[in-house]
Structure formats: C-alpha cells, structure tokens
Amino acid sequence: MADAPARPERHILEMVGFASLVLAALVLIGYAFATQVMPGMAPVAASGAGLAQPGDILFYVFAVGAVASAGGVAFSRNIIYSALSLLGALLSTGALYVFLHAEYVAITQLLIYVGGVLVLILFAVMLTHRIQDGKHSNPSTGVLPGIALLGALVLVLGFVATKTPWKADLNAVPPQDSAYGIGDLFLGHYLLPFEVSSLVLLATLIGAVVVARKEIRE
C-alpha cells in the first residue's frame, strides 16, 4: 500500500468519488432551484411554515446517498465498486420507504434486495470475473449517447416530477400497521396475483438450477 499513488485503483476511486460529489451537488442545486425558484412545488409534508423538521434532514441525507450511490453504479469502471455502490443505493432507498410509512416494504427491501439479490450479484461477479487481471472490469460503450439520454431523462422526468400540480395530500391518518393491511390485501383482493407469483418463484427456482448447472455425463 506504500506505492498507492501509482496504483490505478486509486485513480478509479477518485473518479468515482468525484462523480458522486458532482451528482450530489447537482441534486442539491436542482432541489433548491425547484423549491425556491418554482413556487408551484409547495411542500406537501409541511407542518406550519414549510420549514424542514429535523427529521427531514435525514431524508435529504438518504436521498442524496441514494442518487450518489446510483451514480457510482453508473459511472464506476470496476464492477466490484459498482456492486458495492448498488448496496448503498438499495439501503438508501429502503430508508426512504421508512419516511413514507412503508415499514413492511422497507424490511422486505432489506431482506430480499440487500440479502438476496445483491449477494447473488456479488456471487456472479466473483464467479465470472478474474480478479487478478483487468482493472478495467466494467467497460462502457456509447458514452456520449448515454450522457445525452441521461440529460434528457433527468430534464423531462425532473420537470414532470417537480412542476406537475399533483393533487397530493397526505393520508388522513398515517397507516399505523402497514403489515396488517398488506396481509389483508394479499389474502383478499390480490389473492390470485399472490398465488401466481409463488408459481413464478417455483419456476424461477427450477429454471435457474437447470440453466446454471454443469452437465455431468456418465
């Protein structure tokens, strides 16, 4: 580690960090612009004068963390760093669900995404990627059209999200026990999709084993 400046990983790390910082600054600037300059985006969760409560600071921390981690996934040139950035993005998104009083979805996000899907992705990275060679393990192509599409999407979707006069109103009473209501819906109104999804999971289980196994010929 003594010759750290000569190692290319350090350079990649710096680039990822720089991209994340730039993205975070862009988000902050965009949000400040959207809230201060455009009066159409009145805060809905405001109690009182519309100033941020102390808990709202945490929201901004997690929102910026989610977007910055997604930027790490998008711009990192090492697939391992991409996977670890995806961890940050999924964790921050799960934290955002807590702010929306969706505790059950947040826990499910942690269990399935972070505990299942991310571990699966890391397994795939480790199994298919020769760690020793190739620092440039996450190559990208068509960066210029990608950047153009990224800018267009951010502009259009950001405009729609912030300028539309949503008829948004908080739930009259925040759902105290979302797990109860979700279970009621799963075994009531959404019983058929629930059963179909269990069938999908069974098919996935068998299909993944059949596709990924090595054939053993006697």
Added chain:
Amino acid sequence: MLAPGLGSFLLVGALLFALGTYTVITRTNAVGILMGVELILNAANVNFVAFNRYNPTPLLTGQVVSLFVIVLAAAEAAVALAIVLAIYLNTRTIDVTDADTLRE
C-alpha cells in the same frame, strides 16, 4: 431548506431511473447491465410507495404492487444470473458484445 414533499420523492425516483437507464445502455458487462435493471426497478418502487403515501384515501395498493415488483426483481435476477453463468461457462466471457452467436 423546505420539507420534503411528493415532488422530492418523485425527483429521487426520476434520477434513479435516469442513472439506471444510462447503466443499461452503456455497460457491456452483463452483470453491470443487471445492476442497471435493478436501479430502474427501484425507481419504479419509489414512485409506487410515494404515490401510495400521498394518496388522500388510505389504501395500501401501492405498497402491495411494490412488493410484487420486489418479488419479480428477485426472480429476474436469479434467472438472468444463471444465464450469465451459462454464457460464461461456454465462452469464458460475459461481454454482451461477444455473445452474438445467434446473429451469425
């Protein structure tokens, strides 16, 4: 700084979606493309849960749909990674620009 409203959550979802789309169209590593798909699905989930919270009627449909999305994302990841492993076992690469056997 103002309190977060529906627009803030939608803005986070929009940025996640845009970054996921960028990841999908620029990566040539198959696993990297999968990460972009996961980002896109997460963006959709953020929107579902946010609209569910800011719906004036206390329904939980948005959360139920987001749970279905999570389940299908897990299934999709399992099958796609199995396919990636199969491609790797056959060709020793997971670069999607090299996996064009059907085109020739």
